[in-house]
Amino acid sequence: MINIKDLYKSYGKVDVLKGIDLDIKEKEVVVIIGPSGSGKSTLLRCMNYLEEPTKGTVCVDGIVLDGEANINKVREEVGMVFQRFNLFPHMTVLQNIMLAPMKVRHMAADEAKSEAVRLLTRVGLADKADNYPTQLSGGQQQRVAIARALAMKPKVMLFDEPTSALDPEMVGEVLDVMRSLAKEGMTMVIVTHEMGFAREVGDRLLFVDQGKILEQGTPKAVFEHPQQERTKLFLSKVL
Ligand code: ADP
Ligand code: MG
Numbered sequence: 001m002i003n004i005k006d007l008y009k010s011y012g013k014v015d016v017l018k019g020i021d022l023d024i025k026e027k028e029v030v031v032i033i034g035p036s037g038s039g040k041s042t043l044l045r046c047m048n049y050l051e052e053p054t055k056g057t058v059c060v061d062g063i064v065l066d067g068e069a070n071i072n073k074v075r076e077e078v079g080m081v082f083q084r085f086n087l088f089p090h091m092t093v094l095q096n097i098m099l100a101p102m103k104v105r106h107m108a109a110d111e112a113k114s115e116a117v118r119l120l121t122r123v124g125l126a127d128k129a130d131n132y133p134t135q136l137s138g139g140q141q142q143r144v145a146i147a148r149a150l151a152m153k154p155k156v157m158l159f160d161e162p163t164s165a166l167d168p169e170m171v172g173e174v175l176d177v178m179r180s181l182a183k184e185g186m187t188m189v190i191v192t193h194e195m196g197f198a199r200e201v202g203d204r205l206l207f208v209d210q211g212k213i214l215e216q217g218t219p220k221a222v223f224e225h226p227q228q229e230r231t232k233l234f235l236s237k238v239l
Helices: 040-046 068-077 093-103 109-122 138-150 168-183 195-201 219-224 229-238
Strands: 002-011 014-024 029-033 055-060 078-081 156-160 187-191 204-209 212-217
Touching: 002 040, 014 040, 014 212, 029 040, 029 195, 040 156, 040 187, 068 078, 078 138, 093 109, 093 138, 109 138, 138 156, 138 168, 168 187, 168 195, 195 219, 204 219, 204 229, 212 219, 212 229, 219 229
Parallel strands: 029 187, 029 204, 078 156, 156 187
Antiparallel strands: 002 014, 002 055, 204 212
């Protein structure tokens, strides 16, 4: 589903990604962990061309990300959820979810609405359809953000620390939605510090450090038998 070959990304003189090779299969759930500043967000952002690689190729569902047409096509297929929910404050929850399908996919309003209601029900927020984002808790807003991404019927979902900005008691409700997505076979790439969740839901765990994939394997294998000293040091601080 995602093929990344020899990916480099620099900002000016700062080399952030230094040769990433990564193949992600359909329905695979890949969790990325690593120290702050190691390039995790940059790697995710290269997967939907929010960042342009300095070198190397990124290919999603057979589409090579280079020309503008390809990029737009891929952005329709790859949903992204950020640490900050970025809902449109002047729109209701329902309008937030209906917007992209109508604008980008030219879906009729009534169809977009019934789909939005279905997705809201799925994330447990059917009763919030007519509320504005500020009337919701952080956890509820993040579940709306997930529903909004799903409304485009993406083939891949990218999550960049989706629970890091939440109060602790709201983390679980967001992880529950992600867990159910994984169960239904969504291809997912998740940057998170939730190690218990990573272990439970991840098919594969990547440890990224200084712009490289330093180590990878099943979460169980990496957590229990890390091979690299830097992985051991990192895990000793977070587990
Ligand atoms: P992580 O998500 O692992 O914390 P990031 O991918 O956000 O790491 O950042 C990796 C490095 O790239 C950091 O040193 C960060 O300061 C730098 N960086 C990220 N985005 C930009 C940017 N737009 N311009 C310049 N430097 C950036
Ligand atoms: Mg980050």
